[in-house]
Amino acid sequence: MMKTDIIEKAKEVIRIEGEAVEALADRIDESFIKAVDLMLTCQGKVVITGMGKSGLIGQKIASTLASTGTPAMSLHPAEGIHGDLGMIGDKDLVIAISNSGETTEINSLVPVLKKMGLKIISLVGNKKSYLAGESDVCLDVSVIREACPLGLAPTASTTAALVMGDALAVALLDSRGFTREDFAFLHPGGSLGRRLMLKVKDIMITGGRIPVVSEDVMMEEALVEITGKRLGLTTVIDQEGRLVGMITDGDVRRIVQADRDFYRRKVKDVMSRNPKSIEPDRYAVEAVEMMEKREITSLVIVDEAKKPVGIVHLHDLLGRGEFRFEG
Numbered sequence: 352m353m354k355t356d357i358i359e360k361a362k363e364v365i366r367i368e369g370e371a372v373e374a375l376a377d378r379i380d381e382s383f384i385k386a387v388d389l390m391l392t393c394q395g396k397v398v399i400t401g402m403g404k405s406g407l408i409g410q411k412i413a414s415t416l417a418s419t420g421t422p423a424m425s426l427h428p429a430e431g432i433h434g435d436l437g438m439i440g441d442k443d444l445v446i447a448i449s450n451s452g453e454t455t456e457i458n459s460l461v462p463v464l465k466k467m468g469l470k471i472i473s474l475v476g477n478k479k480s481y482l483a484g485e486s487d488v489c490l491d492v493s494v495i496r497e498a499c500p501l502g503l504a505p506t507a508s509t510t511a512a513l514v515m516g517d518a519l520a521v522a523l524l525d526s527r528g529f530t531r532e533d534f535a536f537l538h539p540g541g542s543l544g545r546r547l548m549l550k551v552k553d554i555m556i557t558g559g560r561i562p563v564v565s566e567d568v569m570m571e572e573a574l575v576e577i578t579g580k581r582l583g584l585t586t587v588i589d590q591e592g593r594l595v596g597m598i599t600d601g602d603v604r605r606i607v608q609a610d611r612d613f614y615r616r617k618v619k620d621v622m623s624r625n626p627k628s629i630e631p632d633r634y635a636v637e638a639v640e641m642m643e644k645r646e647i648t649s650l651v652i653v654d655e656a657k658k659p660v661g662i663v664h665l666h667d668l669l670g671r672g673e674f675r676f677e678g
Contacts, residue, residue: 364498364506371494371507372514378491379518386472386488387522393470395442396422400431402456404505405448405512412446412516419524428456436463446472446516450492450508452480461485474512490515551638552631555652555661556582563588563659566595566619570606573598573618586651586659587622593657596622599649628653631660638663 399409409425416423452475473486476493483489498506562580564573576585587596606613628651652661
């Protein structure tokens, strides 16, 4: 094949699979709502089964469900009919994935599952199939064609099943009111979990390291504080110790250009008022999002009395393995 042929074939695969996914949106109806309701009210776990490539898709869907608050596991149908059905409890729910709806191993499970009184949700490409007819809810994941030029290797069909599984998982996540804290609790071992659990108070600069001056002092004193604390800024407080302003290196540079004698001016005449602040019990990821949104590099941490108790700087977060930023 020529290079141009290879590129065009790759683009065709993406187009075919994209069309298959896009077609799913028109099939989200009452059946989908019923499937979500069954999963929400399930008192056990969600067991996902599929043969071959559908089984691999089922493993991924089960993993996504488990990591977003829905207890789930995958079951190989061939192993299920040879003893592993003991993994399934009488309060569980089964999701069966089969493009044809006629997969022998899965259909052999169906009578046993129904005898156990279990609800079955099927993801099928043939709504007239045995599996579709025996399911309590059937979700249509059919595709017009596979991306495989031979029409044999599961490609678009497995992608469609995967996306429908993701749609179920996200709908469940939202319905359960699943939070960042819940997600972090289920992912304690990785950098993602650590990043989500980390709070501002765990990383902020505190005590004597906080640059602070009174609003009534001269800029000369503020310059000493900015230089000495090496954070490129100083907080400004009123007579009650409450945060009322901030002066940064950038502020100083701008003022120097306009007034060479600026150091003789009072801080309150120079400072930026109402600096952005955050509470110590907020999550560090919220501080990152706030700084990115407002295009600033520092936040002041204040207590309930609006008194500065810490500083968090973007550079401190960049130095941690949990946080990575795109340029």
